[in-house]
Amino acid sequence: MAQLWGGRFTKETDQLVYNFNASISFDKRFYKQDIRGSIAHVTMLAKQGILTVKEKEQIIEGLEGILRDVDNGFLEITEEYEDIHSFVESNLIDRIGDPGKKLHTGRSRNDQVALDMKLYTRDEILELDELLKDLLKVLLRLMKENTESYMPGFTHLQKAQPITLAHHMGAYFEMFKRDRLRMKDIYKRMNYCPLGAGALAGTTYPLDREYTAELLGFIGPTLNSMDSVSDRDYLIELLSAMSTIMMHLSRFSEEVIIWNSNEYQFVEIDDAYSTGSSIMPQKKNPDIAELVRGKTGRVYAALLSLLTTMKGIPLAYNKDMQEDKELVLDAIDTTKGCLTLFTGMLDTMGFNYSRMEDSAKHGFTNATDAADYLVNHGVPFRDAHGIVGQLVLYCIEKNIALDEMSLEEFQAISPVFEEDIYEAISMKTCVEMRSTIGAPGRTAMEKVIAVQEAYLNAETEVGKE
Numbered sequence: 275m276a277q278l279w280g281g282r283f284t285k286e287t288d289q290l291v292y293n294f295n296a297s298i299s300f301d302k303r304f305y306k307q308d309i310r311g312s313i314a315h316v317t318m319l320a321k322q323g324i325l326t327v328k329e330k331e332q333i334i335e336g337l338e339g340i341l342r343d344v345d346n347g348f349l350e351i352t353e354e355y356e357d358i359h360s361f362v363e364s365n366l367i368d369r370i371g372d373p374g375k376k377l378h379t380g381r382s383r384n385d386q387v388a389l390d391m392k393l394y395t396r397d398e399i400l401e402l403d404e405l406l407k408d409l410l411k412v413l414l415r416l417m418k419e420n421t422e423s424y425m426p427g428f429t430h431l432q433k434a435q436p437i438t439l440a441h442h443m444g445a446y447f448e449m450f451k452r453d454r455l456r457m458k459d460i461y462k463r464m465n466y467c468p469l470g471a472g473a474l475a476g477t478t479y480p481l482d483r484e485y486t487a488e489l490l491g492f493i494g495p496t497l498n499s500m501d502s503v504s505d506r507d508y509l510i511e512l513l514s515a516m517s518t519i520m521m522h523l524s525r526f527s528e529e530v531i532i533w534n535s536n537e538y539q540f541v542e543i544d545d546a547y548s549t550g551s552s553i554m555p556q557k558k559n560p561d562i563a564e565l566v567r568g569k570t571g572r573v574y575a576a577l578l579s580l581l582t583t584m585k586g587i588p589l590a591y592n593k594d595m596q597e598d599k600e601l602v603l604d605a606i607d608t609t610k611g612c613l614t615l616f617t618g619m620l621d622t623m624g625f626n627y628s629r630m631e632d633s634a635k636h637g638f639t640n641a642t643d644a645a646d647y648l649v650n651h652g653v654p655f656r657d658a659h660g661i662v663g664q665l666v667l668y669c670i671e672k673n674i675a676l677d678e679m680s681l682e683e684f685q686a687i688s689p690v691f692e693e694d695i696y697e698a699i700s701m702k703t704c705v706e707m708r709s710t711i712g713a714p715g716r717t718a719m720e721k722v723i724a725v726q727e728a729y730l731n732a733e734t735e736v737g738k739e
């Protein structure tokens with residue numbers, strides 16, 4: 275048991291209490307952030323004359339040594355320390371002796387842990403943003419390649435009207451683009467430095483909080499010391515944004531699973547991204563898509579869990595807040611993993627274009643267009659609707675698509691039909707005619723693709739505008 279606060283205690287902590295309280299098993303992931311924050315802190319303390327230049331140099335050298343040794347595996351972060359802060363400080367004192375004992379001047383673990391968590395999350399937001407960008411690039415490629423790949427668009431999971439694969443991918447592009455905007459937004463709002471807030475009420479030392487904030491790349495210092503140590507809003511926002519990413523990935527996964535089913539056969543998941551069955555030799559399962567869909571629950575649960583943890587906490591720091599770490603770390607790992615795997619699966623997935631187009635035709639997705647044809651030839655819409663209803667019934671009985679009827683068969687139901695009906699109800703015409711911005715028609719789609727491409731090329735990095 276290595277702890278920083280033995281002074282006023284006359285008895286050893288019970289081992290179970292110690293274990294229950296300790297956070298080293300998960301906050302050891304913050305060693306880089308903890309050391310970076312400490313280096314900034316002592317740099318500021320020396321500038322303010324609170325430490326001598328020599329003390330600052332000794333401390334920084336010691337901290338850099340710890341960082342190097344942990345990175346190289348010479349120094350192991352073991353569970354004999356209560357938390358990462360104790361690990362770093364104890365090791366520093368072991369290395370450099372008395373000057374090491376001055377590191378914690380004008381600081382509390384409350385503002386220290388708030389800083390570590392912010393530094394860690396800030397980097398993770400950048401990584402999430404990059405992974406979203408990678409996914410958008412794959413979606414943009416699929417959009418460019420498939421402005422004439424026809425498929426059914428669905429409502430109620432019933433074939434409704436023809437669209438293109440480009441249009442379908444474009445819907446997901448919009449969703450993941452909004453997800454990126456949310457990352458940017460959270461980053462901007464959370465990018466203020468809590469260090470210097472002390473335990474809750476600042477310190478009596480003449481700290482230069484603006485300077486520390488600047489050294490660590492923050493916009494500035496946080497403005498209320500109580501809020502600084504007890505604000506977990508940015509984590510809740512991040513969990514909410516990650517829940518939305520997972521919701522999008524889960525909907526997309528559900529579609530991939532349906533498209534990959536024997537009944538649909540719209541897509542073939544690459545062998546590298548599928549798994550087999552131990553008993554049924556014919557099976558090729560969409561496990562990755564199913565796992566992504568399944569893991570969505572964990573991320574939602576983390577959001578609800580942290581909201582619940584925070585709801586009854588009086589100001590300022592309370593130990594309940596330590597619960598944020600495992601939840602947020604797991605949710606970040608999960609979301610990053612799912613984004614990476616999903617992007618790889620999508621990038622390598624094969625599309626069965628003839629199946630998709632056939633499915634659109636045989637689902638009468640062009641029935642609205644056949645009715646529009648009649649309307650354009652002077653038939654009132656309500657009558658046209660009835661006539662096309664008869665055509666559909668006829669086709670269902672004969673198990674054919676509308677464009678597989680002969681002209682005689684068309685004319686037997688309505689003499690208004692002419693040879694040009696085939697052109698009018700071809701998938702190409704049905705889609706091309708839908709050319710208002712946002713619709714699947716090629717000209718509209720090409721405009722949208724140009725906008726999205728410009729967005730991906732011009733985009734500044736999160737936090738760098």
Ligand code: ARG
Nearest residue numbers: 297357383384387595596599
């Ligand atoms: N492990 C703690 C946390 O994650 C660090 C802060 C501890 N502060 C304290 N006064 N016990 O929240």
